[in-house]
Structures are given as C-alpha cells and as structure tokens.
Amino acid sequence: MSFALSQYIPLGTKVPFVQMRFIAFGVSAVAIVVSMAAYLMLGLNFGIDFRGGSQLQIETQGPANLTKIRTIVSDLNLGDVQVQHFGSDSIVRIRIERQAGEGTEGANAQQAAITTVKKALDANIEGVTYRATSVISPKVSGELVNAGIYAVVGALICMLIYIWFRFEWQFSVGAVVALAHDVILTIGMFSISRLEFNLSIIAAILTIVGYSMNDTVVVYDRIRENLRKYKRMSLIDVLNLSINETLSRTTITSLTTLLALLSLFFLGGEVLRGFSFAMIWGVVVGTYSSIFVAAPILLILGVNRGEFEE
C-alpha cells in the first residue's frame, strides 16, 4: 500500500501563529468576557441533578399531545413544569421544578411530586408508559454541585503541579491559563445556548481539560526540545517553529477525535447529545487554545533558557 494522504500534508509550514497573538488574545478576551457576562446574567440551565426536582420520560401510544400533557401536569400546581419531545414524536420529557423544603422534608416533597404526576398521567393518558424517572433531593444536588466544582478545580491544580514538575513554572501557568480559558468558554456556551447543564457536562468539562492539556503538552514538549536544539534562535521563532512542527499532529488528532464524537452526537441517542456537543465544542476550543493561548503566553512570561541545558 503506497498511497497515503499524509504525503500531501506540507511539512515545514511557517505560519506566524505567535505574531497573531494580539488578535487571538483579543478574540479570547472578548469570548471570556461574553461568557462570564452570560453566566452572571443568564446563569445556567441546570439539570435536576444540580438543583433538585424530578424528571420523567414517558412514551405515549402514537404522537404525544404536548399541550394536553402540559395542562395535566400544570394543573397539579407543582410549580414550573417543562414538557418537550425527546428524540421522537411519542417520547416526551417532563421536568418538574424542585419542590420547596429542605432536608428530609424537601426530599419527601420531591418524592410526593412525582407520585402525583404519575397518577395524573395514568388517569388521563391512555397507555402511557414510563421510560425513565428520576428524582433528586436538594440535599444531593447541592452535594453534586460542590463535588463537580472540586473535581474541576482539583484537575486544574493536579495538572499545574504535573507540568511544573515536568517543565518550568511558566509552562504550567500557560497551560492552566489555557485550560481555564477552555472551561470558561464551555460554561459560557452552555449559558448562552441554554442547553441543559448536568452531571454529564461536568464529565465533559473534565475530559475537555484532559484533552486540551494533552494538546498543550505536545506543543510544549516540542518547544522544550527546540529550545535545547536551537540555542540561538529567538523565543518567538522557537514557539512558531514548534507550533508549525506539531500542526499536522494537532489537526489529525482533532479530526479523529471529532469523527468519534460526531458519530456519538448523531447516533448515540438523546441522553448523550449534550455531552457529545460539549465535547465537540471543547475539542475545537482546546485545540485553538493550545496554539493561540498556551504557547504565546510563554512569550509574555519569558522562559529561562538556562534551564534547558542538558
């Protein structure tokens, strides 16, 4: 087999990525400000695992009548109710707001709410079946929020330390700034798009952190190598050279990962759609940040080149 597209991928490109840093920093700064503003003003559309409440997935015989279902459930006076199709005409997802009450009382209120809803649906919709139900008490949802924050912050700190050990402090600062950039943009995207932010999105964010770090480390490894190899080359040239040398790898890996994720997004079912969407976004943003944020930051922080004497 002598055919391979890689033969046509240019080697030794000389794209002046680092020179574009001002544009890139500007774009990133705007994106970060927009994300934070969106988060502060709109908040996130939290799923029930983060705010408590209940959720049902029901299947009706024939196409579901959303208006009717909405009326049935709203008449129960359980507060805000969301009713929407979920991947098919006959499948409907109903989300019931968290019921008032703290602690045990709150937990029991959530349980009572879903029992009431099921009774009302059973009585009014013939042949309704329950594909899934889930009830989360405010106590558990509060804990999940904290656990999610700890996990993401913990991941950032662990990576900061790892990169510090393997490289120099400037690299670990650059890498973590790039990661924080990715996390903020992902949260901003969820805030603006109003997509449901649930436990699986935290999993996606952690994976994005891992993936983006992976990309950054590959570029950094090459920078370190080139700093040793070309002792007289200016830092900006070393950075550009390193980014260009790893460019084909960065692109190809992003493509294979995106192929897998697109398959998951389109074919993996409704439950995983939010997760795969977050991941697709994260791969794109993470790849961008490795090239345009993590590397140019080294120029700002400076690198002590004496450290790289063998």
Add this chain to the structure above:
Amino acid sequence: MLHFSKLKQAILWLIVLAGLLFALPNVLPEKIRGGADVQGSMPSFLPYKTVNLGLDLQGGTHLLYEVDVQSVKQAKLEAAADDARQFLRSEKPIIPATGFKINGDTVTFRLARPAQMEEALKRIKPINTVDQALSLTGGSKPPFVIESDPLSGKITLTLTKEALDKEIRDAVARSIEVIRQRIDELGTREPTIQRKGDDRIIVEVPGKSDPERIKELVGQTAKMTFHMLDTSVTIGEARAGRIPPGAKLVEGSNPSEPYVLIRRRPLVDGEDLVDSKPSFNQSGQPAVSFRFNGKGARRFGKATAENVGRRFAIVLDDRVISAPVINSPILGGSGIIEGGFTTESANDLSILLRAGALPAKLTVLDQGTVGAELGADSIRAGAIALIIGFVAVVIFMVLVYGMLGLISDAALIANVLLMMGALSALQATLTLPGIAGIILTIGMAVDANVLIFGRVREEYRNGKTPMNAIETGYAKARSTILDANITTLIAAVLLLQFGSGPVKGFGVTLAIGIITSVFTAFVFSRLLTSYWLFKTKPKTLPI
C-alpha cells in the same frame, strides 16, 4: 527500538490474546460461555464473565436512602430515659425522680430527694454497660457522660459523639440487613444494597421493577408493637391535651375511631416475632398470622391473662392496625391480625414483619428508574455510534497513513479488545456514558500513532532510511506520549473520585482506555511495524 526478543514478542501477543479471551464472553450466548450457575459448552477454565451493565443500560431502579440521624439519637435517648426510670425503681426503697427531659444530646431528670444521689448514681450505672453481643461494630466506651448536682438532685446524661456515631453505624448496618430481606422477598435478581458514606444506603434493583413498590416496601419502618389501651381519660379529653403520663395518642384504624389512646410501654414488640404469614380469618378475609418466640409468648400470655375483657392495640409505625377485645388469654404464642387487609397488603405486612423493623427512619434522597426499553434503546444507539465511530476512524487512518495507518488500525482493534477484556475481568460497570468513554478513547487512542508517524515523517523527509526513520520516530515520540497521556489520566482519575453512577462509568472506561491505548499504540503497534519492516524491507515510506 524495533528489535523484539522472542520472549518479549510472546508476552505482547499473550497480553492481546488475554484481552481477546476476556472480551469474548460478551459476544457468546450463555449456552456456550456458561454463567455463574449455568454450565457452558466451552472449557470452564476460560473466562466467562461478561461486562456488568449499569442500570441505565439494563433497566432498573436505584435509590439512595439516608438514615435519619435525629431519630436514631432520639430513640437512644428515650431508651436511656426509660432505663433510668426503671433502674431507680428496681429495688426498694424506690428512688422517686421527675422532670425527665430530652434536649439535644442529653437526658435530664431530678431526684425528689437529692440526698439519695449516691444510691441513684449507683443504680443507673448499668446505662453505661455496653452489651457486646448486641453491638455490630464493636467499641466499648461508655455511651453516656453522667453529671450530677447533689444540691438540686439534677442528673444529666450526655450521649457522647462516639456513642452516637456507633449507634448510627449500627443503625445503617441493621437497616441494610432488613432492606436486603425485604427486597429478596420481591424475587428480583441480584439487588445491590450497600453503605455509602456514614449514614447512607444505596439500593440498586436491576430489571423490570416498580419503583413505587420498592419504595413502599423499603421505606416503611414497620415497627410493630402490642399495647394495652389507656381508658383513664376519654379520647376527647386526650385530644384536648390531657394525656395521662405514660400514655400516647395514636391514629386509629377506622373512621369510627380516628384516635386511640394507648399505654406507651408495649406489652410485646415486633422483635419477639419469629414468623409471620399472610392468611385468612374465619370469615375468609385476608389477615396476617404471626408467632412469638418463647419470651414474647410468655409475656403476651401473661398480659392477656391479666386483661381479659379489655382491649389491646396492635400498632404499626404509630398507627393502630386493629384494637381487639381480649376474649380469653392467648397462651400459644401465636395469633392473627385482622385489619381490613387486601391480599396484597396482608402479604406486604407479613414480609415486613418477617424482615423486622428498620432501626431508624429512612429518607429517599435520590431515585432513578430506567425502563428496560430505554436501556435497550441506549445500548443500541451506543453500539451503533461505537461501530460507526470506529469505522470512520479506521478508514481515516488508512487514508492518511496508508500501510502505517493499517498498522495503527490493528492496534486500535487490539485496544478495543483489551478495554472490553479489562472491563469484563474487573467486573467494572459499563454505563451509557461509559460507552461514550469507549468511543472517545477510539478517537483519542490513535493520537499516539499520529504523534509517532508525524516524527517518522520528519525524520524520513530529513533523509533517513525507512528503518531509521521509524526507529527514531518511536524513540522521540515516547516522552511526549507519556506526558500527554498522564495528564488525561489525571482528569480520568478525578472523574472516578467524584463521579456517581453513570458518570463514574465514564471515568472507568476513560481511565482503562488511556492505559490500554498507550500499550497498543506505542508498544503493540511497534511490534507490528517491526514485522512489516523486516518482512518487506521497504525502500521508501509512503508517508
């Protein structure tokens, strides 16, 4: 780096073969692979375990219960107050004490004659003896700190933090036993009932199950007690607040008698029940029959003999089930409860009585049910996404890297085998996000090969021979591959730490996938590359 000794080659192939063997049962019907209690047609030394499917894939119900710490504490303090009262009256002269009060972690009361303090303290000492036989979790420190004020005659018993923690641990352990017995009665397969944290219990019931029914069966305390009725005041007076000391107003069993006043101290309680069955009374109505142990039978016999003509109440969780008149002493230690049961409720009550009472109230914190249909849909969607994603990546790699792409595809197949094998062997739970983790791993696993081939390409374009280029490519990419994968592994491990249920499944597959992919993409693919190089000795590299 391209030379592999015979031994090394054998080890590498054995690892891949092991992955295959452990992954294989997942695609074999049970008839062939065999199961825990099914004899398969393949040799029994071969692995037969399949991947454990999470509840979101096989359908089922999970419930997270919390033991009500407050009620555990309250029960312990009430028992201490009761005991103290008993001990003070146990011998003559009786030491009168009043003002029993429970407040926070303490029980306080006052001796009528402070001069009796020394004797009183001696008598209540047994409160601090720990019955080792009853303790499930060990520990023998005195549970109460006893303080006394000789002037006013006030005695304070303070429950220590350790004693309370131990009570909670015991309550959780006993609850787990009781829940297991109750769920087993449902006849579902392989329920999981586990402690989580200090005061929580996870119940997982796979398969088709009605969450409401499980909740009904598990959530009831089911504390059954037999009490004499208190007739010293009328119900009207009692409801107006004039409840005599030692009596208690509870909900009645029928509308004609909405409240019943009972003596607080039970004649006998459910702990003395040894058996209970659904049955029918003389008129053919569903009822529940029960039998006491020797101690219970004696006490019940004595009490009924002394109270012929009066009424007693059978109370379940502070509600009267029935309050019959004692026509004659009940000496045999068995009887039936009639209380307007349906066949099902009679059956449920007998299950609850057989399993015993929960030591404390349980609250559902978190409940999820996935129907078998949704589970099957998820598996189907996950499998399709997996296959298409896999095929897309495989084709992509061949298009981009030609022959070398084919090698990395072979490594990718080995990777999927190893992942499935590891999941089966470790009996890790595969959830829907777990499948997402496998798909994602497929996309990211080729990264190591992409890194290597990128290096090979550079070396080759710089004029090295194919052999040399590949050799150097692998060597130079090594540290990058390790760094890159360790950082991803850090993220995966954090997912494992915090994840609950399905998300944890994602962390598991991601972590396993990272480890197997370093092996397949860096080591195994190198072995395959060396075979290809030594066999065909290519003059040029299509890269």
